[in-house]
Amino acid sequence: MIIGRSRAGTWPGSAGGIAARVLVLGLIAAVALWAVAPLLAADNWIGVAIVAVVTAAGLFVYLTPRRLPVKYLLPTTLLVLAFQVFPVVHTMSLALTNIGDGHLGTKQDAIAAIESSSIKRQPGSAEFRLTVAEKDGDLVFLLASAGRAYTGTAGGLRPLEGVTLGAGGRITAAGGYTVLTAAQASARSSEITELIVPVEGGAIRSQGLSRAYRGTATLAYDESCDCVTGQDGVWRADEEQGRFVSDDGRALAQGWKVGVGLANLTAALTNPKINAHFLGVFGWNLVYATSVVVLTAGLGVAVALVLHHPRMRAVRAYRTLIVLPYAMPAFAMLLVWRDMFNTDFGLINRMFGLDVDWLGAPLTARLSVLLVQLWLGFPYMFLIATGALQTIPPEYLEAAQVDGATAWQRFGKVTLPLLMLALAPLLVSSFAFNFNNFNGIFLVTAGGPFPADNPTVGATDLLITYTFRLAFGQQGAQYGLASAMSIYVYLIVAVLSIIGFRRTRAFQEVGR
Numbered sequence: 001m002i003i004g005r006s007r008a009g010t011w012p013g014s015a016g017g018i019a020a021r022v023l024v025l026g027l028i029a030a031v032a033l034w035a036v037a038p039l040l041a042a043d044n045w046i047g048v049a050i051v052a053v054v055t056a057a058g059l060f061v062y063l064t065p066r067r068l069p070v071k072y073l074l075p076t077t078l079l080v081l082a083f084q085v086f087p088v089v090h091t092m093s094l095a096l097t098n099i100g101d102g103h104l105g106t107k108q109d110a111i112a113a114i115e116s117s118s119i120k121r122q123p124g125s126a127e128f129r130l131t132v133a134e135k136d137g138d139l140v141f142l143l144a145s146a147g148r149a150y151t152g153t154a155g156g157l158r159p160l161e162g163v164t165l166g167a168g169g170r171i172t173a174a175g176g177y178t179v180l181t182a183a184q185a186s187a188r189s190s191e192i193t194e195l196i197v198p199v200e201g202g203a204i205r206s207q208g209l210s211r212a213y214r215g216t217a218t219l220a221y222d223e224s225c226d227c228v229t230g231q232d233g234v235w236r237a238d239e240e241q242g243r244f245v246s247d248d249g250r251a252l253a254q255g256w257k258v259g260v261g262l263a264n265l266t267a268a269l270t271n272p273k274i275n276a277h278f279l280g281v282f283g284w285n286l287v288y289a290t291s292v293v294v295l296t297a298g299l300g301v302a303v304a305l306v307l308h309h310p311r312m313r314a315v316r317a318y319r320t321l322i323v324l325p326y327a328m329p330a331f332a333m334l335l336v337w338r339d340m341f342n343t344d345f346g347l348i349n350r351m352f353g354l355d356v357d358w359l360g361a362p363l364t365a366r367l368s369v370l371l372v373q374l375w376l377g378f379p380y381m382f383l384i385a386t387g388a389l390q391t392i393p394p395e396y397l398e399a400a401q402v403d404g405a406t407a408w409q410r411f412g413k414v415t416l417p418l419l420m421l422a423l424a425p426l427l428v429s430s431f432a433f434n435f436n437n438f439n440g441i442f443l444v445t446a447g448g449p450f451p452a453d454n455p456t457v458g459a460t461d462l463l464i465t466y467t468f469r470l471a472f473g474q475q476g477a478q479y480g481l482a483s484a485m486s487i488y489v490y491l492i493v494a495v496l497s498i499i500g501f502r503r504t505r506a507f508q509e510v511g512r
Contacts, residue, residue, distance in 0.1 A: 021062070028058045054078065088490075095264050095483035098242050101476030103255045107237070110256040111221045114228055114244070116196045117254070118219035119203045126214040129170045130206055132185040132192055133177040139191050142171040142179070143204065143212060149174070152197035152204055152212075170210070185209050219252075228252065264484035274470060274485075277457040282492075284366070285462045289435040292373045293427055299374065300381025301419065305411075308389045319386070326379035334443040337372045341444075362459035365445050369460055373440055377430070381423070388422035389415075428500035432493050436464045463489050 141152035235244035243255030447458035471482030
């Protein structure tokens with residue numbers, strides 16, 4: 001669809017042209033309304049402003065008969081900003097905070113979570129007959145006590161009219177609510193346990209699937225001292241760490257999100273738990289990515305040359321078989337290969353009568369992951385090399401043969417340089433992909449094998465899997481630290497890719 005000026009310099013006046021313009025402008029308005037509604041509901045005025053600016057730019061560009069190139073560049077620019085620039089900027093912003101498990105919300109969210117999680121049942125506290133129900137997809141407590149009915153949600157407790165009470169005083173039906181069966185409630189038991197209905201001085205929590213009780217919070221926030229008080233002590237707010245800390249160094253599990261500056265970035269360089277194994281992991285990461293590229297490219301080019309030979313027969317059948325690994329889902333194939341390397345019942349040991357613990361020793365585990373990536377990656381290189389070979393003029397090889405060049409000389413002086421014109425950029429991109437090939441390692445070896453005295457770093461860990469284990473290990477998710485480590489990995493890959501692309505300029509001389 002082309003929206004622009006006619007040859008006379010005016011908008012096309014045909015009914016089709018007008019309909020096309022109305023369709024585009026209507027689509028812009030519809031997308032803007034769809035995007036701005038949830039932003040207004042969440043009071044996200046920055047997001048509203050962004051939508052307004054983008055919508056105004058779209059209307060301005062597509063309403064004017066001029067600026068034809070911008071009509072094509074605007075959608076591409078918006079997609080680049082949304083899917084390339086924004087994720088990078090967002091990752092960098094997360095690296096400057098302490099966001100993670102226990103530090104996801106605001107300070108008020110943390111206070112509410114601390115008080116609600118400390119609710120305990122006191123002797124003589126009120127009891128309710130509990131019925132679990134749904135309303136508009138949300139879980140709801142229907143509570144009955146002393147002939148009165150209530151509905152309880154995370155927003156509070158409200159009286160409920162028009163209910164039907166069954167045996168034992170439980171609510172069996174209520175207008176506008178869908179009562180869950182015992183099986184349905186049992187399937188959502190974790191949600192029922194987590195649901196807390198706040199009331200004055202405490203909250204109502206479930207006790208099983210048929211009863212609920214009113215508990216009292218053992219921890220309470222005191223605004224005068226900006227602290228949380230309880231029977232076991234006092235926890236004062238530490239705004240730098242985003243948590244409540246006692247005088248003896250104990251911290252409550254629930255905190256809030258705060259800015260920490262460059263703390264995560266410096267921790268990646270100065271924290272011994274992180275940088276102690278960085279160089280070793282980085283060295284293997286380089287060997288792994290380089291080896292995969294060299295092996296897949298070498299095998300792919302070799303097979304492509306064999307099938308490109310004029311005397312070769314059944315070429316189509318061979319090409320179909322070779323492309324099969326590339327056509328299969330890599331996720332599933334990685335799991336299959338992991339089982340094939342199993343020591344006891346793996347196909348490789350059983351087929352060759354071996355008793356090798358392929359994934360249990362560092363050397364064999366590294367050879368195993370390289371073999372898996374070779375099997376998965378060389379069909380792609382084969383396809384590219386096959387296409388590149390078909391573009392090489394046969395006159396070049398004939399001229400070299402007339403000049404007395406041997407087969408190896410023709411390959412080294414003519415075929416390979418021309419192949420590298422097509423392969424060189426792909427080799428660099430393949431290196432960048434394999435440098436961060438999380439699935440290729442995690443699904444086969446999970447980074448192992450691990451030393452008996454250090455479960456943090458394994459023999460096949462890449463920087464990306466090492467970062468994952470540090471940021472999402474036993475201490476919970478640390479998104480800020482993970483973002484900081486991702487920035488370093490990004491910088492390393494960017495520098496190595498730039499160097500690789502600069503090196504490929506040497507092959508441009510071949511095509512001149």
